[in-house]
Structures are given as structure tokens and as C-alpha cells.
Amino acid sequence: MVGPTNTDIPFTQSEWNSKISKIYNYWLSIHPKSNELPRRQDFDPMDIVDLLPLVWMLDIHNDPLRYKFRLLGTALTPILGKEPTGQWLDEAFPDALNSGAYDDYHYVVRTQKALYRKGTPQYIVPEYKTIERLLMPLVDRDNNCQIILGLSVYT
Template identity: 30%
Template structure:
């Protein structure tokens, strides 16, 4: 089974495309790869921007397992071990949970682009949510890869 190329791929940052291509290569004819198929040594430059979330069968639903160093710096803290509801990073817990749930329901990658203003500049953010499955059917982990970059200065 090959995953068709989504519409967003061509317009994405080259690192988002590279991560998507890596994930797709690890599918090896399956709907999605397992966590064990992902070798951190293969994606070393991307690790600071990676978040790994466990999908759990209790009220927490999504739990941060691993947070890359750049993601920790951006958040201002390390949410490892906390549920997404406790330590979400986004507009609202509901909007963040909806993205994770979409990945679980569709068993397919989810891409988003969000440009926003911080104090003195505009930041462009792209996030890629990639499903992982130990049994090839049920999503049990989600790998999130994020790119954040300054778009341009607001103040001269």
C-alpha cells in the first residue's frame, strides 16, 4: 500500500517534505510505520524539533513521551509525561486535541501551517503529525515535527 502524496506537500518547507518522505519510506507497504521503524540516527538534524506523543486508553488520551530540545525551548518548559490537555501548545486544548484525534481517526498524516505575530516579528510555523502503529492498524503514537522560522521583522 502506498500513501498518495497529499496536496500540501509541494508547498511545504523542505524539512517538512523530508520528514514526510522519511515516514512514507518507513511505511514499507503498510498504512503507517511502527515506532521501532523510526531510527533517530536517520533524522538526527530534525530531533530537536520532534515531539513524540503516546496514544493511551485512559482519560488522558494523549501523553507527551519525548520533546526535542528546540520544542522545549519554544514552549518554555518540558511537558514530558504530561497529558496534552495539561500542557498543550496551541490556541486551545480543544483545537490541539482535534488534530491528534484526526490523526488517530484517519490513520494518515496531518499538516498545518500557522503564521502568527510575536512581540517584534512574524513567525511561520508548520507542523506535521505522523501516525505510528505497532500493529499496523491502530495509532498508538504520533510523531510531530515542527518548523518555526522568522518571516520578517515588524520593528525596524
Template identity: 30%
Template sequence: MTKDATEALEYWKSKARGARLPSRADIDPSDMSGYLKWVTLVDVAQENDRVRYRMRLQGTGVADMFGRDVTGRWADEIYSDFYGGQLEQVYSDVLNSKKPACLTCTTHHNDRAHAYRRLIMPLAADGRSVDMLLVYFDMADIPIAAKGRLTHGSSIWMPVAEIA
């Protein structure tokens, strides 16, 4: 992970209270000023017998790289079945394990694959039941020429080693 990704993970860990997960209220955006534009907040909503994910707030850096802002949108309404299925599986894994996950994601620009990392960290208002995800996009290796032109909602996600 890059310095900023490591910093984001350490920040999340510092907000945990023993075995209790950090909450959204514990997260101060001013503490993340160096990498805030790469952070996205995702609401976890239980609707009847299914879980849905809403992009509460997408970082400006992420929106710029993909050429669109998905703030306020539901994942199942904006992504393809393939991509949405990956997103739901990974987010559900974090929701159930209550542990952060890091994935390598591959996206495309000009028929070239570009890899980036996505660090997904659970948040819980009550310290136990995950109700939000703090997601850091580590896009340091994406060429600036690809800015605004990355294929959105089509990346392949591969788990990286488990995070302690």
C-alpha cells in the same frame, strides 16, 4: 513545507509497509539527525471511553522555542481547554484517518503573531491501530529573538491541504 519537513514526511512514508503504518520500532532517530530536535513523540492512550495524549519525548528545539519541556506530561493536564481542544481534535483526526496532517499554527511573541507548521504522522505497533504520533515542528520562520519566549499552548491551528 520546508526541506526538513518534506524529508520528515518522506522518511515516514519510507517506513510504511504497503498499507501498514510505520511503527515506533521502524523509526531510527539517527536517520533524523538533521531535524531530530524539531520532532516530538506523542503516546496515544485509550482510557475507558476516552483517548489521552502524552508527550513521550519533546525535541530540544521545540522545548527551547517555547521555553519549557513537556516531556512525560499529559496534554489534558498542561494545556488550556481551548488549546487542548484543538490538539485533541487534530490528533484524533489523524488517529481516525490514519493519514498525516499538516497544520499552520500561529503563536505570539511581543504581541506579534508568528506562524509555523506542524506535521503530524501516525505510528502503529501493529501497522493498523495508531498508538503514537510522530510530530515535526517546522519553525524555520520564527525569529531567533523569540526563542524561549513564544506563548506556549495558545496557538491557533489551521489545516493545510491534505497530504498524499
């Protein structure tokens, strides 16, 4: 297992990959009000067409808490070695349960905060040494985290 993501690191956008920064600024722009998080219907993929190959979404299911791939960008499929859309995360990638990534997903659901990470990939992708990733919550009408919107850049 790769270590957990440090949620206290004060990364600034100037240190981020430009694609990470772009989706974060887009996510901020679709907040309905300053004190509300965006919902799925606030997100329009046509607004970020150039980023879609790196975008992925996980649906949140409760009791028990599980994640299901809503979509995986086409540039990520060859990196991860499969197309998991429609599959449960723990079935598509059994090692994810013991990875820091799974804890990161829980963090986003629990805190409803975006989470940035740059470091060693938490899934096994031997050709890549670094992942830069942003996870952002999308909520339902009751303000519960319904979807994790992610963008990942592997180098």
C-alpha cells in the same frame, strides 16, 4: 481558539519547509508494506539526526483518549516554555483542549493519516507568527494509532 486545520487543502511538498518534507519522505520510506503504516520500531531516530531538535512524539492512551508527551525536541522546549516529556498534554498545556491542535491529534488517531498544517500557532507562543507542522501516525501490531510523530517549525 485558532480555527481548525483544513484537512482538504491540497498542499504539495514543494510548498513545505524542507525539514517537513524530509521527515515526511522518511516516514513514507519506513512503511513495512505499501498498505501498512509504520510502527514505532520502524522509526530509527539515527536516520534523521539533523531533524531531532524539531521532532516530538505523543503516546496515545484510550478510554478516555489522552495524549502523553513521549519526547519534545530541544529546539521546541524554549518555544513552548517548558519540557513536558512524560506529562499528559492536557496537564502540561491546559489550553490545548480548546485548541485546533487537539482536534488535529484526534484526526490523526481516527483516520491514521498524516496531517500538514501551516498557519497561526494553535498554542500561545507570542514570539512566533507561523507554525508549519506535520503529524504522522505510528501504529501498533494491531494497526491502531499508538504514537503521533510530529515535527514543528516556528517562524
